[in-house]
Amino acid sequence: MFSGTAKGSGKTAGSLAPVGNWTPPACWYEPYSADEFAKSTEEGYDLVANNPDQPDYAKNAVAQFRNHYKDGKYKNYNKDKSGEGSWWVATRDPDRWLTEEAQKCDKQPFWVENGKPPNVQNAVTPQVLAELAYNRVKVPDTEISLAPANATKVNLATWAWLDKAEFKPVSVTARLDAAGVNIQATTTAKPVSLKLEPGTADAETYPASGNCTINADGSIGEPYAKGKADQTPPCGIKYLRSSGHGTYKLKATVTWQISWTESGGAGGELPDGTFGAAQDVTVQEVQAVNR
Structure with a gap:
């Protein structure tokens, strides 16, 4: 019954968790x-x-x-x-x-x-098909790119962004062709924002809300480039305390906007979905050298 670009292109792929109490029909x-x-x-x-x-x-x-x-x-x-x-x-x-x-x-x-x-x-209609397709949408693993990449420093702004090549709309089409009933619907998930949770209260996020919205070109965040060291990242984190001998669990959650269309062009919106993952971040003290 299902077809389409159902899987994300990241290292792993996961299913969306609908925002709110709504769930696709079982x-x-x-x-x-x-x-x-x-x-x-x-x-x-x-x-x-x-x-x-x-x-x-x-x-x-x-x-x-x-x-x-x-x-x-x-x-x-x-x-x-x-x-x-x-x-x-x-x-x-x-x-x-x-x-x-x-x-x-x-x-x-x-x-x-x-x-x-x-x-x-729950008799099958285009919208019911769209809701069923929702449960088949697979999105990329939410592993964000960071600069500095391997370890950051206390009070240093760390830039964060998502790979635009991987984070793009994905779709699943559900079809029913049986007993004279021929209907279909396509459900599409589009990334719209990234939520950063540093894993410690001793940190600040950019922006302050931790919600990095999508840019005009479809990207989220901005890769660090030489010469930007004194700039504030549009999406990022500043840790205020060292992680010591361990790491902080930085959680990144992407919100995906969900819409659907049937073959005749009609359609609508379904509840947003989220998918997130945590990654380890090492934060080191800045070493001062006295001469």
């Missing part, structure tokens, strides 16, 4: 033709019923399910009504199969006539 309902539903049900039945290692209660359960749609309330999976409607079946995100959220789509498969909307929450 389950949804999608359509099956009568033949598709019959094939899926028969395969599931054979897999359990003909397995001697399966307990009797499992075999009874799949038999009751099969009989309901083949010889009970419905006849032969409504194959005689093919072209008149479709079965809508609960589907769980394989990455969150056992979560409580994934169990909320607990409605048994139901028949919907063509032209009528399925009367159930």
Whole structure:
């Protein structure tokens, strides 16, 4: 169902954490033709019923399910009504199969006539596809470049920036082409800011909020260059105390702005996502030499 530039180009890639209480759906309902539903049900039945290692209660359960749609309330999976409607079946995100959220789509498969909307929450729409794609977006590891690179000094402004070649928009497209339903949506994540947390209260950030916003050219922060030693970095840190024999854990978190579009051009916004990581920073005392 999913395709696109789903992975970041950094050393590692991670999933976005939505800002706020919102999470992508862990389950949804999608359509099956009568033949598709019959094939899926028969395969599931054979897999359990003909397995001697399966307990009797499992075999009874799949038999009751099969009989309901083949010889009970419905006849032969409504194959005689093919072209008149479709079965809508609960589907769980394989990455969150056992979560409580994934169990909320607990409605048994139901028949919907063509032209009528399925009367159930989380029935697949372009926006639901976009929300599902959100969970497949992978962004680069948030390892920032620093100058000085290996170790900085107490009271020395340390410049910080992100590699513009790696931190660029990434997209994932989700498609559904089944039982006469053909829809798709593309979810795009765009980096918009970098949050710096020094790992100690004995530090100052540039800017003071620690939030480095994106520049006009898509970069975040600015690489240090010769001749800038007396300048204040647009994005950076100044440590006020040595890290001693250890290091400080500098945490860098990138906020990604999320939007989506469907094939017809409509779309909207989804909650921002964040992804961060920590890296060790050594801070040394400035050594004075008396002559």
